Amino acid sequence: MKAAKHGSVAVITKRKGPDTNTAWAQGGIACVTSDEDSFELHVRDTLEAGAGLCDENVVRTIVMEAPARIQDLVGLGVHFDEREVSGHREFDLGREGGHSKRRVLHVQDVTGKEIENALLKELGRQPHVDLLENHMAVDLITAAKLGFAAEDRCLGIYVLDENTSGVETIRSDRIAWAELASRARGFLWENAFDRQHCIGMEEYDVSEAVRGEGGILRNNRGKDFMKRYDPRGSLAPRDIVARAIDAEIKRSGAQCVFLDITDKPVEFLRERFPNIYETCLRFGIDMTKQPIPVVPAAHYQCGGIKTDVNGATDLPGLYAIGEVGCTGLHGANRLASNSLLEGLVVAAMSIFAASARDVLA
Numbered sequence: 001m002k003a004a005k006h007g008s009v010a011v012i013t014k015r016k017g018p019d020t021n022t023a024w025a026q027g028g029i030a031c032v033t034s035d036e037d038s039f040e041l042h043v044r045d046t047l048e049a050g051a052g053l054c055d056e057n058v059v060r061t062i063v064m065e066a067p068a069r070i071q072d073l074v075g076l077g078v079h080f081d082e083r084e085v086s087g088h089r090e091f092d093l094g095r096e097g098g099h100s101k102r103r104v105l106h107v108q109d110v111t112g113k114e115i116e117n118a119l120l121k122e123l124g125r126q127p128h129v130d131l132l133e134n135h136m137a138v139d140l141i142t143a144a145k146l147g148f149a150a151e152d153r154c155l156g157i158y159v160l161d162e163n164t165s166g167v168e169t170i171r172s173d174r175i176a177w178a179e180l181a182s183r184a185r186g187f188l189w190e191n192a193f194d195r196q197h198c199i200g201m202e203e204y205d206v207s208e209a210v211r212g213e214g215g216i217l218r219n220n221r222g223k224d225f226m227k228r229y230d231p232r233g234s235l236a237p238r239d240i241v242a243r244a245i246d247a248e249i250k251r252s253g254a255q256c257v258f259l260d261i262t263d264k265p266v267e268f269l270r271e272r273f274p275n276i277y278e279t280c281l282r283f284g285i286d287m288t289k290q291p292i293p294v295v296p297a298a299h300y301q302c303g304g305i306k307t308d309v310n311g312a313t314d315l316p317g318l319y320a321i322g323e324v325g326c327t328g329l330h331g332a333n334r335l336a337s338n339s340l341l342e343g344l345v346v347a348a349m350s351i352f353a354a355s356a357r358d359v360l361a
């Protein structure tokens with residue numbers, strides 16, 4: 001939508017518009033909004049989770065841009081949960097592993113879906129944006145591939161229209177890659193850590209926010225074991241938690257450990273986690289009465305196409321934004337709820353940067 005202020009835009013997706021990882025994001029989006037919090041603390045928590053491999057300048061920029069981008073979402077109609085404090089309304093901030101403060105904005109436990117719905121709704125109103133669904137991007141068109149002697153750059157993409165089974169050529173000076181293994185040049189890919197783990201049931205990711213709201217990890221003997229692995233206990237960052245669960249499972253021979261939040265009031269759990277509550281029930285587990293069996297689960301890919309903080313790759317004209325990109329924000333391990341934030345901030349910055357470059361040119 002920001003790009004459409006500068007020209008016409010095609011949003012290409014291999015499936016339907018709402019069918020994305022974004023729609024699965026439950027926990028929320030990290031942003032400093034409270035007086036008890038600060039940019040410094042968010043930066044510090046991100047750097048600590050990244051285990052020395054983050055790019056501090058990128059971390060700082062993204063953390064400090066966050067409030068303005070959250071306001072963009074609020075302006076588009078995303079109603080983050082609020083609560084009443086001393087007679088005024090403020091964001092109801094969630095806490096998640098690795099965060100030293102409550103700073104996760106959320107819409108119950110369906111944050112990604114709500115953000116995406118608001119964006120798709122607004123997209124539908126934009127005269128210069130076409131949403132091409134069931135269009136699979138199959139390759140980039142680059143000057144080098146076409147055999148031009150001039151400096152290499154991205155010139156467009158080939159897409160397979162799955163409605164007609166025909167391949168179409170889309171010509172564009174600016175391509176923003178939002179998910180796809182690199183087909184341009186091997187060196188674009190920066191491999192940091194292929195994936196990290198959080199916790200899930202066999203077929204379902206259980207949001208980190210459950211630990212944030214007081215969920216305790218217990219082993220098969222009912223013992224709260226996390227303090228043996230990290231002083232933060234069940235609120236340690238997810239890579240530490242995942243390794244601890246793995247060790248505990250191997251040591252006991254059990255098939256899983258348990259996430260126990262049964263000491264919270266039923267009404268609170270049903271209101272804060274309606275989606276997780278219903279999903280657990282479908283698996284035969286009432287999380288208000290019994291602990292949820294969990295194991296470590298592949299969840300996110302750290303690393304990706306190397307970019308600067310504006311999402312620009314080293315191939316002119318090609319941007320990589322979101323989980324596919326590697327700005328340096330996450331390092332060895334992404335801090336919870338920093339992914340939606342990265343996509344949101346870097347997308348906006350890429351537009352500022354690309355339009356500034358055009359003006360200069």
Ligand SMILES: Cc1cc2nc3c(=O)[nH]c(=O)nc-3n(C[C@H](O)[C@H](O)[C@H](O)COP(=O)(O)OP(=O)(O)OC[C@H]3O[C@@H](n4cnc5c(N)ncnc54)[C@H](O)[C@@H]3O)c2cc1C
Nearest residue numbers: 013014020021022025026027028136137322323337339340
């Ligand atoms: C269960 C779960 C819970 C999560 N919870 C959180 C959370 O609480 N907070 C947080 O910050 N992060 C969370 N994450 C991570 C976060 O959701 C993702 O990292 C983020 O949404 C990625 O956004 P994206 O735009 O990069 O990719 P996506 O939202 O997946 O969008 C990629 C798009 O590209 C399309 N596409 C892919 N390949 C092609 C192709 N070849 N041609 C055409 N289109 C293509 C896809 O169809 C899709 O539309 C969670 C992830 C999961 C799976």
